[in-house]
Amino acid sequence: MGKRWALATLAVVSVLLAGCASTVTSQVTAFGDAPGFDGPRTYALTRTPEQQNNQEHATYEQWLRTRLAGDGFSERSPSSAHYLIGMTYGITQQMMRVTEPVYDPMFAPAPWGPWGRPWGGYGYPFGAPPAYVERSYPYGLAGLQLRFTDRASGKEVYRVQANTSDAGTSLASAMPYLIDAALGQLPFPSGRTVNVEQKVGR
Incomplete structure (x- = not known):
């Protein structure tokens, strides 16, 4: 029993250290009035002042554009898009x-x-x-939030948050999983947290 426990513990630790889990699990929580996406699926990305002229942010935006295109969204100018989408994110270093x-x-x-x-x-x-x-042992707790606002009314129609501790200790390694998890279902049920599992390297 002790030996099996030790091996299980070491397996968990090796995943945290190497970031080599076979799956990444993200916790996704959304808020919004269902169905929430009745209108045209056109959007424009918005930026905070800190995100302007930021190459890291520009890279994450490109990943988000690719994922949104797969969901049938088309990018438009901020003056004509149906939705304005804001993106915030971060990572905190934790110790286990x-x-x-x-x-x-x-x-x-x-x-x-x-x-x-x-x-x-x-x-x-x-x-x-x-x-x-x-x-x-160190690990990273990474998070992403996407906020969909109706451009014409200025009303927030949908907000989704994804968090994971399975994707290594850098934000860049976690962001592809977070973006994919946050948009894995549009919309997710409002006010519920859903676990989304993704295969590594798929």
Whole structure:
């Protein structure tokens, strides 16, 4: 039981360290009046002052344009688009503390079977039990928010937030998953949080 627990813990930690999970899970929460997208699917992107002349933001905008095109949206000028879409995002660096077993090398689990090392020692539980140490591992908690505003009325018609801790420690690595998750369903049910799973490298 202890060995299986240790292996499971190490698997989780390796995912956080390497960012190599086979899937990325995002938590998506939306607010808006259903159906929310009755009008023409035309849009223009808006920018905050900090996002002007920002090459990182321009890259994320291009990823968003590509995803919106796949949903049947067409970009127009800010004076003629049906929707104005604002995009905000960020990442915070977090630390996860994990308690892990540490074995005396003489009694550590070995590939030679249940009897431990071939030169002596019979392995736990026949030898010394493992000690336990706490280690800290970094991970990133990334978030994206998209805000759809009706240009003619100025009314916000839809807001969606996506968050994930599965996509590495950089915002650039997380953004493709966040954009895809946030637009995975238009619209998502208002006021509910939905888990969206995406395969890595698809």
